[in-house]
Amino acid sequence: xxxxxxxxxxxxxxxxxxxxxxxxxxxxxxxxxxxxxxxxxxxxxxxxxxxxxxxxxxxxxxxxxxxxxxxxxxxxxxxxxxxxxxxxxxxxxxxxxxxxxxxxxxxxxxxxxxxxxxxxxxxxxxxxxxxxxxxxxxxxxxxxxxxxxxxxxxxxxxxxxxxxxxxxxxxxxxxxxxxxxxxxxxxxxxxxxxxxxxxxxxxxxxxxxxxxxxxxxxxxxxxxxxxxxxxxxxxxxxxxxxxxxxxxxxxxxxxxxxxxxxxxxxxxxxxxxxxxxxxxxxxxxxxxxxxxxxxxxxxxxxxxxxxxxxxxxxxxxxx
Amino acid sequence: xxxxxxxxxxxxxxxxxxxxxxxxxxxxxxxxxxxxxxxxxxxxxxxxxxxxxxxxxxxxxxxxxxxxxxxxxxxxxxxxxxxxxxxxxxxxxxxxxxxxxxxxxxxxxxxxxxxxxxxxxxxxxxxxxxxxxxxxxxxxxxxxxxxxxxxxxxxxxxxxxxxx
Numbered sequence: 001x002x003x004x005x006x007x008x009x010x011x012x013x014x015x016x017x018x019x020x021x022x023x024x025x026x027x028x029x030x031x032x033x034x035x036x037x038x039x040x041x042x043x044x045x046x047x048x049x050x051x052x053x054x055x056x057x058x059x060x061x062x063x064x065x066x067x068x069x070x071x072x073x074x075x076x077x078x079x080x081x082x083x084x085x086x087x088x089x090x091x092x093x094x095x096x097x098x099x100x101x102x103x104x105x106x107x108x109x110x111x112x113x114x115x116x117x118x119x120x121x122x123x124x125x126x127x128x129x130x131x132x133x134x135x136x137x138x139x140x141x142x143x144x145x146x147x148x149x150x151x152x153x154x155x156x157x158x159x160x161x162x163x164x165x166x167x168x169x170x171x172x173x174x175x176x177x178x179x180x181x182x183x184x185x186x187x188x189x190x191x192x193x194x195x196x197x198x199x200x201x202x203x204x205x206x207x208x209x210x211x212x213x214x215x216x217x218x219x220x221x222x223x224x225x226x227x228x229x230x231x232x233x234x235x236x237x238x239x240x241x242x243x244x245x246x247x248x249x250x251x252x253x254x255x256x257x258x259x260x261x262x263x264x265x266x267x268x269x270x271x272x273x274x275x276x277x278x279x280x281x282x283x284x285x286x287x288x289x290x291x292x293x294x295x296x297x298x299x300x301x302x303x304x305x306x307x308x309x310x311x312x313x314x315x316x317x318x319x
Numbered sequence: 320x321x322x323x324x325x326x327x328x329x330x331x332x333x334x335x336x337x338x339x340x341x342x343x344x345x346x347x348x349x350x351x352x353x354x355x356x357x358x359x360x361x362x363x364x365x366x367x368x369x370x371x372x373x374x375x376x377x378x379x380x381x382x383x384x385x386x387x388x389x390x391x392x393x394x395x396x397x398x399x400x401x402x403x404x405x406x407x408x409x410x411x412x413x414x415x416x417x418x419x420x421x422x423x424x425x426x427x428x429x430x431x432x433x434x435x436x437x438x439x440x441x442x443x444x445x446x447x448x449x450x451x452x453x454x455x456x457x458x459x460x461x462x463x464x465x466x467x468x469x470x471x472x473x474x475x476x477x478x479x480x481x482x483x
Contacts, residue, residue, distance in 0.1 A: 037390055175388045183381040183391040199348035201390045220396075223353050282446065287351030 009034045009156050009187045010055060014064035016211075017050050024050040026211035027064065032189060032204070037182055039198040039219075040191040041294055042208030048191040049088075051208070052160050055189075056086055069155055082110065085149030089161035091141060095134035099127055099144055103151070110152040121147035125173065139170045150177060157181050158189045163197065175201055195291045205290070207297045214250075214297035215264075219290070226250070227266050228288040231259045231280055238279040243270060250293070251300035262288055262296035341377065342370050346387055354389060358397035360432060363406060366417055366425040373422060377407060377415045404428070 010032040017025040024047045032038045042048050053059040055068050057077025066073060068080050093102060103118035122129055125143040133141065142162060149157060157178065163171040175197060178188050192198055198205065199219070206216040215222065231240070236257055243249055243263065247270055250262040263270075266285070275283050288296070342365045346357055365371045377383075380398065384391040398415060401407045406421045406428075444454045 036392065172388060176385050179384050179388065179391055180381075183384060196348060200346070200354070200388055203390055203392050220353055220355070220393075223351075284443075284446075289349045289351075291349075 007034065008032060008067075010038075010066070010068050010189065012051075012055075012064070012066040015051070015054060015061050015066055016063040017047070017054060017059065018062045023211050025054075025061075028208075028211070028213055030206065030213070030216070032187060034187050035182060035185045036203035037178060037188045037190060037201050038204045038206070039202035040189065040206055040208060041193075041195070041198065042191075043298055046208040047211050048208055049160055052086075052158055052189070052191060056080065056084065056158065082152070083155050085152070085154035085157040087142070087145045087149045087157075087159050087162045089164055091145035093133045093141060093144060096132065098130055098132050099136070100129040102133060102144065103148065106148050106151070113153075114151045117153065118147050118151035121150060139166050142166055142170065143173070146174060146177060150181075154186070156187045156189065160191045161193065162190075163192065163194055171197065195294060199290045207294055209298050214300075215293065222290070222293060223287060225266075226262060226264045226288045226293050227285050228292060229261050229263055229266065229271070229274075229283065229285045231261075231274060232282040233257050233259060234279040234281060238277070240277060240280075241270075241273045249300075251296035262292060262300070341365075341375055344383075344387055346389060355393050355397040355400065358389075358394065359400050359404075362397075362401055363404075363425040363428045363432075366406060366421050367429040369422070371417050373417050373419045375417050376410075376413065377417070379414055 008031045010030065012028060012030040014027050014029065015025055016023070016027050028051070030051075040048050040051070050059065054061050054066055055073060057073035057080055060074060069083055071080050073080055094105075097105060099122060100119070103115055103122065107114040107118065119129070122144070125140075125147060127136070127140050127143050127147075133144065136144065146162070159174070159178070163174050166174070171194070178190065178201060181188050190198070190202070202219050204217070205219050205222060207214045217225075234257070236254055236259075240259070247263060247265045247267065250264055252259065252261045254260075271283055271285065274280055342361070344358060344361050346354055348354055350357075352360070362371065362377070371377075377398070378386065380391050380394045383389070383394050387394075398407070402409070402415070405418060405424055407415045408418050410416050441454060444457070449457075
């Protein structure tokens with residue numbers, strides 16, 4: 001059923017999750033607009049899966065609230081599972097069932113039409129229906145999981161690193177079915193390490209780092225606003241004027257007489273300020289790829305604590 | 320529904336819509352230019368060189384999205400931009416078609432894009448401290464070297480000829 005309301009499918013505010021000895025999420029806010037592909041990036045252990053588990057009601061947050069399709073996962077977990085499709089990176093499927101049986105089994109939880117859509121998808125993915133799950137390859141299992149997740153035509157599809165370890169053709173099929181969802185106005189929440197794929201398909205990108213969002217913005221805005229600036233200096237110790245907000249330095253590295261920064265929201269004035277600085281021989285700039293933005297967020301955040309503050313003229317912000 | 324009777328290296332065939340892609344797109348998500356802008360530019364180039372002719376239909380948002388595995392919202396944005404620039408127009412119930420005056424517009428757009436790219440190379444040269452005369456000499460040298468050695472892919476349009 002197409003959603004008439006064009007507002008947030010997922011909204012999270014102040015969400016925190018504490019595990020013994022580890023703060024997995026430290027107060028995050030998130031709005032996922034409907035009809036978009038929302039990509040969740042972050043290193044291993046950044047908290048992506050924890051966030052997804054909160055959203056699907058498998059995990060109770062320590063603090064904060066989240067709403068999925070207007071429902072609270074803590075109370076309406078069943079209803080959410082009925083309306084959301086979820087593919088995890090290691091789908092748990094009963095391995096003694098046959099491909100056809102598991103569809104029939106899952107159909108009992110959902111409305112009519114599930115089995116037909118499931119069988120149609122299985123045929124399209126060319127998975128043999130009579131084979132036991134135990135005897136399927138990793139890619140075929142992933143296809144079964146995807147077919148199960150899509151067979152009830154969910155309003156929201158959550159993919160948690162679905163394409164890790166899959167061959168390029170299967171990955172492409174995953175991407176195509178994702179885009180197919182979006183083309184019909186549904187929403188996709190994708191967690192992935194395949195940055196090249198994310199760059200092709202995402203509308204919005206959020207980069208999780210140490211339980212917080214380093215960057216959360218639309219991909220096109222990020223592309224337009226984040227630049228990698230390389231400054232050649234006479235002397236590695238030359239001080240540069242401090243960047244004023246709204247511009248923000250995501251990361252900064254010095255290598256011999258060159259300093260390289262990933263800057264968000266840079267303006268001509270800032271560049272001119274650098275160019276006119278005595279001791280600066282050259283300032284060059286190019287668009288940063290998502291991978292570089294990602295690295296800048298992750299590295300920039302780590303450097304915050306470790307590096308010596310006298311070495312730098314700016315403090316690195318990790319919002 | 321969709322059919323994926325595809326062999327490796329071959330594009331997909333979709334029985335539900337019989338279109339053959341009118342042009343090939345090459346999208347590089349990494350190259351600094353926004354993806355929607357890459358599509359806009361490539362459509363304009365295709366119109367300028369006559370691969371797409373006035374009246375010809377563009378693939379639907381959904382079909383192109385599947386073909387390129389690019390977000391449909393991005394394709395939609397590219398098409399809106401092309402409409403705003405006057406290159407294509409919606410034909411009710413049929414899709415988006417290349418407008419009659421698009422060829423002229425796109426030839427101009429192509430010249431602007433080339434000018435922009437030359438500008439970035441030239442400003443790089445000036446930043447590096449080359450003098451005007453030196454830059455002109457380099458450009459002149461390269462032009463003489465290239466003259467007659469570069470096959471022009473599309474027939475030069477009359478507008479291009481008068482412009483240069």
